[in-house]
Amino acid sequence: MLRHSIPQFDSYQICASLFTDVENTRELRTEVASMPFAMIDASCIGSLEQLFCAVYKAILESTYNRLRTKNLNSECILSLSPTSNIGEAFKRFGIKEDSKDILCLTVVNNTESIPDTLFDDVKGQQIELSDENLESRINLDLIKKVR
Amino acid sequence: MVNLNQYPPKNGRNYYLALGLEGSANKLGVGIVKHPLLPKHADSDLSHHCEMEILSNVRDTYVTPPGEGFLPRDTARHHRNWAVRLVRLALKEAGISDPSELDTICFTKGPGMGAPLHSVVVMARTLSVMWDVPLVGVNHCVGHIEMGREITKAENPVVLYVSGGNTQVIAYSENCYRIFGETLDIAIGNCLDRFARTLRIPNEPSPGYNIEQLAYKCKNKDCLVELPYTVKGMDLSMSGILGYVDSLAKDLFNKNTKNKLLFDSQTGQQLVTVEDLCYSLQENLFAMLVEITERAMAHVNSNQVLIVGGVGCNVRLQEMMASMCRDRSNGQVHATDERFCIDNGVMIAQAGLLQFRMGNTINDLAETVVTQKFRTDEVYVAWRE
Amino acid sequence: MSQEVIDQIAAYLTSNIPIVPISQGAEAVVFTTNVHPYEPINAKTSPNDQSTKTKYVIKYRPHKKYRHPSIDRALTKHRTLGESKILAKLSQLPGLHVPKLIATDVYNGCIWIEFLGEDLPDSFGFSNLKNYLWMHASDPYCDDVKKTLIKVGHQIGLLHWNDYCHGDLTTSNVVLHQDNGHWEPYLIDFGLGSTSTLVEDKGVDLYVLERAIISTHSRFAAKYNEWIMQGFRSVYEDEGKKGQQKMKDILKRFEEVRLRGRKRSMLG
Numbered sequence: 123m124l125r126h127s128i129p130q131f132d133s134y135q136i137c138a139s140l141f142t143d144v145e146n147t148r149e150l151r152t153e154v155a156s157m158p159f160a161m162i163d164a165s166c167i168g169s170l171e172q173l174f175c176a177v178y179k180a181i182l183e184s185t186y187n188r189l190r191t192k193n194l195n196s197e198c199i200l201s202l203s204p205t206s207n208i209g210e211a212f213k214r215f216g217i218k219e220d221s222k223d224i225l226c227l228t229v230v231n232n233t234e235s236i237p238d239t240l241f242d243d244v245k246g247q248q249i250e251l252s253d254e255n256l257e258s259r260i261n262l263d264l265i266k267k268v269r
Numbered sequence: 270m271v272n273l274n275q276y277p278p279k280n281g282r283n284y285y286l287a288l289g290l291e292g293s294a295n296k297l298g299v300g301i302v303k304h305p306l307l308p309k310h311a312d313s314d315l316s317h318h319c320e321m322e323i324l325s326n327v328r329d330t331y332v333t334p335p336g337e338g339f340l341p342r343d344t345a346r347h348h349r350n351w352a353v354r355l356v357r358l359a360l361k362e363a364g365i366s367d368p369s370e371l372d373t374i375c376f377t378k379g380p381g382m383g384a385p386l387h388s389v390v391v392m393a394r395t396l397s398v399m400w401d402v403p404l405v406g407v408n409h410c411v412g413h414i415e416m417g418r419e420i421t422k423a424e425n426p427v428v429l430y431v432s433g434g435n436t437q438v439i440a441y442s443e444n445c446y447r448i449f450g451e452t453l454d455i456a457i458g459n460c461l462d463r464f465a466r467t468l469r470i471p472n473e474p475s476p477g478y479n480i481e482q483l484a485y486k487c488k489n490k491d492c493l494v495e496l497p498y499t500v501k502g503m504d505l506s507m508s509g510i511l512g513y514v515d516s517l518a519k520d521l522f523n524k525n526t527k528n529k530l531l532f533d534s535q536t537g538q539q540l541v542t543v544e545d546l547c548y549s550l551q552e553n554l555f556a557m558l559v560e561i562t563e564r565a566m567a568h569v570n571s572n573q574v575l576i577v578g579g580v581g582c583n584v585r586l587q588e589m590m591a592s593m594c595r596d597r598s599n600g601q602v603h604a605t606d607e608r609f610c611i612d613n614g615v616m617i618a619q620a621g622l623l624q625f626r627m628g629n630t631i632n633d634l635a636e637t638v639v640t641q642k643f644r645t646d647e648v649y650v651a652w653r654e
Numbered sequence: 655m656s657q658e659v660i661d662q663i664a665a666y667l668t669s670n671i672p673i674v675p676i677s678q679g680a681e682a683v684v685f686t687t688n689v690h691p692y693e694p695i696n697a698k699t700s701p702n703d704q705s706t707k708t709k710y711v712i713k714y715r716p717h718k719k720y721r722h723p724s725i726d727r728a729l730t731k732h733r734t735l736g737e738s739k740i741l742a743k744l745s746q747l748p749g750l751h752v753p754k755l756i757a758t759d760v761y762n763g764c765i766w767i768e769f770l771g772e773d774l775p776d777s778f779g780f781s782n783l784k785n786y787l788w789m790h791a792s793d794p795y796c797d798d799v800k801k802t803l804i805k806v807g808h809q810i811g812l813l814h815w816n817d818y819c820h821g822d823l824t825t826s827n828v829v830l831h832q833d834n835g836h837w838e839p840y841l842i843d844f845g846l847g848s849t850s851t852l853v854e855d856k857g858v859d860l861y862v863l864e865r866a867i868i869s870t871h872s873r874f875a876a877k878y879n880e881w882i883m884q885g886f887r888s889v890y891e892d893e894g895k896k897g898q899q900k901m902k903d904i905l906k907r908f909e910e911v912r913l914r915g916r917k918r919s920m921l922g
Contacts, residue, residue: 126694129670171693178692178757186761493724502821502846556721560680567680592720596656 123238124251126174131181134194137236138173138227140164140255144246147221154216159240160195162202164223165261166215166268169253176201177229194229204268214268223259225251271652273310273319273626278372282306285372286324287625288359288396289618292348292389293381293409294433295339298328299359300614301371304622314654316623317418324363326615327355336469338462345384352392359614369400373630375621378406379643381434386639394634403630404637405621409612410435410645413577414446415623416616421603423573427565429558429590430645432578432612433458436558438503438565439645441653446645449565450503457554458580460507464550467515468543480547481583487548494530494541494549498557503564505557514550518543555586559593572600581610627651659683659716666762673712681733681845682763685712691757691766708769710756713737715763730763733845738765740818740847750812751831751840770831770840781832783839784825787871787878794874798837800881802830806839807885810859813841814904815889815897819855821846823863825870857907860886864912 126136142164144150150161167173180197183189191197191208203211217224226241241248249255278285283306291298301324309315331347333339360368376393377386397404414428428439428446436452455463458477465476470483496514499506517531521543526532531541562574574590581587587604594600624630629651631637660675663685667673673685686709715730738758745752756766771781778789783806790799806828813820820827820841830837848855863882868875890901 124694128692129689130667130691132668132670174692174694175757182759182761493722495724495728498725498729552722552725556725559720560718564680567678589720593718596659596716596719 123241123248125236128174128178128181131185133232134181134229135232135236136174136177136227136229137240138225138251139241140249140251141224141226141241141244141246142222142249142259144222144224144244146243146245147217147224148219150224150244151217151219153243157243158195159226159228160198161217161244162199162215162225162227163217163221163264164225164256164259165221166202166264167225167256168260168265169256170251172202173225173227173256177227181229195227198227198229214264222246270312271314271316271627271654272312273316273623273652274306274308276626276628278306279370285622285626286365286370287373287375287405287618287622288356288368288371288402289375289407289412289614289616289621290352290356290389290393291377291409291412291612291614291617292352292385293377293379294385294612295331295333295344295347296328296612297331297348297351297355297385297389298326298612298614298617299355300326300616300618301359301363301365302615302618302622304626310626316415316652317422317424319419319619319623321419321619323615324365325359325361326613327359327362328611328613329355332473335471336466337472338466341382341384344382345388348385348388349392352388356392356396368396369402371400371402373405373621373625374400374402375405375407375617375625376637377409377412377617377639378637379640380409381639381641383639383641386641390637390639394637398634403625403632404634405624405630406637406639407617407621407624408643408645408648409617410437410439411446411648411650412616412620413610414439414575414645415620417575417577417603419619421575423575423601423603425571426573426575426603427562427569427571428575428577429562429581430578431457431558431576431580431586433462433580435578436505436507437645438561440565440569440571441650442569444650444653446648446650448644448646449568450505450561453501453504453506454508455511457507457558458578460511460554461550461580463511464514464518464547467518468547475579477580477583480551481585483544483547484551484585487542487544489542489545490548492545493552494545496549496553498553500557500560503561505561507554510550510553514546517541518546521546551583551585555583555589558586559589562590563593563597566597566600572597573603574600575603577610579611582607623652659714662716663712663714663762663764667712676711679845682713682715685714686710686769687712711753711767711769713765713767717763731760734758734760734763734765737844737847740844740849741765741767744813744818744844747812747816750816751809751838752844753829753840753842770842771829772832781830781837782826783828783830784870786830786837787825787874791871791874795877799878802837802839803878803881804885804888805837807882807887808889809839809841809885810863810882811886811889814856814859814886815893815900817849817851819848819850819859820844821848821855821859823859824866825863853903853907854911856904857911860904860908861911 124138176198179201184194189197191200199215200211202215285304287302289300303322304319329351331344374393374397376390410430430437434456436457437448438450439446439448461477461480470479497509520528521531526537591602594602671687671689673687675685677684688709718726741755753770754768758765774781774789779785827843829840829842831840864879867878890897
């Protein structure tokens with residue numbers, strides 16, 4: 123699990139994990155809305171920079187009360203998209219029926235604690251969340267469709 | 270170094286006398302100034318330290334009824350009617366019994382409205398021939414600048430020149446007052462005057478002053494009516510803002526309740542008053558002016574600002590400029606004074622006398638043609654380094 | 655620089671982000687920092703490497719007290735966003751060198767961009783075009799200068815060919831960055847940048863740069879401007895007939911702008 127905080131907004135903590143060969147994607151998809159974390163299709167993410175850029179933006183919007191979705195986790199998914207179309211963003215960056223590589227991410231206030239078991243519902247193999255692992259799993263054709 | 274003493278005063282006197290005639294717009298001004306002949310000016314860059322003395326400064330303004338502007342023909346007639354009276358009064362106040370004592374007669378060569386300029390230059394030529402005194406043609410803007418420098422002793426300020434006909438940000442460089450930014454269409458004073466005409470508020474004492482007073486009465490200063498903000502690099506444009514705020518004012522007067530900005534769409538209640546419009550217009554226009562002035566200051570590395578021209582009398586503009594300067598390290602505003610803000614004869618005499626002392630006089634009456642278009646940067650500023 | 659402005663930005667960047675002021679313009683104050691706004695430190699390089707090498711630039715548009723708060727907010731947001739957008743667009747154009755945009759904070763008027771350039775030897779200062787030309791003043795027409803200036807012209811040509819204008823081209827707004835031992839010019843500060851298809855805007859851009867070179871490097875200006883224009887023309891010449899025509903229009907307007915000295919003649 124990668125723990126990080128944005129220097130400018132250190133009252134938030136960020137936790138993220140990368141899973142591969144996830145078996146219960148279909149099941150997870152039905153519960154997307156109720157999960158306490160965001161699930162991102164890892165084949166759309168090429169680097170930590172790309173991921174945390176979106177997190178930065180989401181926290182920024184939240185700080186100035188400009189959230190366009192219902193919480194910080196979902197705002198992170200929206201912030202990955204270059205447009206402000208929420209449906210489009212979830213379709214592109216959210217998990218799909220056949221997603222095997224899933225990136226789980228949560229942003230919470232420092233006052234809350236993040237249990238190590240947070241992502242336990244995801245049935246897959248956890249691997250290190252690193253630039254190398256992301257790069258090797260990216261689907262450039264999918265990314266190129268994002269406009 | 271500049272030698273301001275190369276042309277000594279008439280009759281072996283130890284001081285210069287100059288008469289200035291100004292009439293490029295609706296004000297006719299006559300002023301007489303005196304410069305002592307000082308050794309320090311023989312080899313110096315002290316053109317802002319002339320120790321000028323104002324012997325007289327008289328003026329008459331042509332005022333039109335509310336809702337009307339001044340037309341060139343009528344303004345020219347006003348100037349013709351008053352010229353002789355004002356010159357006589359000025360000489361009397363200055364205590365000059367023999368006008369041929371004057372070293373030079375200075376007149377506004379431009380820019381301005383053609384007909385009024387013409388009336389004044391005819392007067393200047395007549396006096397010159399009658400008294401045998403050489404003429405000097407002065408650029409109106411340079412008149413404002415030199416008067417401002419002399420009074421405030423600001424050595425090298427960035428000049429914001431805001432009046433009915435001009436909106437320019439000027440800085441000195443290499444014997445020329447370079448224009449850094451200016452309006453691309455109408456001048457700020459013109460914009461305010463025309464809005465005052467739409468509102469049908471009086472032209473007495475001046476339309477801009479009345480707008481300023483209305484703006485003070487605005488009760489809703491937190492909620493600004495949003496207007497276009499049209500700074501383009503160093504330049505600005507104001508006709509679009511005027512057109513828009515004019516249309517708002519008209520909707521207000523015609524009780525056009527369809528305009529949701531002005532009237533509540535449900536109750537039809539009026540949301541915006543004339544005072545609000547005046548306030549918003551001023552805030553918007555002045556923010557633009559201060560911004561381009563700040564750009565010019567950063568560009569030439571200056572920390573002094575001099576505001577000249579009629580709109581410079583506006584207290585709110587002065588406040589904003591002062592606030593901007595405070596935020597720059599030890600900036601100073603040389604705000605403004607009626608003496609060099611509102612058109613007058615003294616400023617023409619001051620700039621003209623500097624020109625005279627550098628030997629820039631008119632030898633042939635054929636050179637006294639006035640021009641409506643006369644840019645500030647066309648003048649060769651011989652009296653500065 | 656006003657301490658108040660520095661305090662403002664330091665307060666909201668928090669003590670986690672140490673900043674060093676490097677320049678102040680009319681509109682913005684520029685700082686450097688060695689903290690990335692969001693990337694985890696161990697992402698690409700080791701922490702030691704990070705602190706010594708990587709620098710980021712923060713361009714901050716301070717709150718202007720003289721103007722009404724609602725005008726100020728709207729303008730800051732509009733301009734910060736505008737500059738970020740133009741930088742983002744430009745970085746996608748092949749061949750064009752602009753600094754990479756890292757983050758944008760429209761609410762505080764901040765943009766983060768990558769740091770380019772270095773300090774020139776013999777205390778000639780930062781490696782912008784101005785200092786670089788000063789550094790070579792003893793051998794003003796050497797091959798290195800010629801190559802660099804042609805590249806500068808090429809960059810401006812690319813910018814204009816893609817219908818963008820810089821708005822404030824000066825020798826301090828061109829930064830030279832070493833790339834495999836060669837100086838590569840990067841255009842910076844798009845605060846006045848815009849998209850424009852007008853030949854007027856392009857002509858003015860070229861004129862402003864020409865003036866800047868004449869005023870700061872007057873003795874060698876003729877040759878310098880010639881090399882810049884050589885690079886500029888090469889972009890259009892590569893674009894066939896259409897390019898030739900467009901170039902002719904721009905150069906004609908450039909000539910006109912030069913004659914009238916940027917400004918229109920106008921009524922007093």
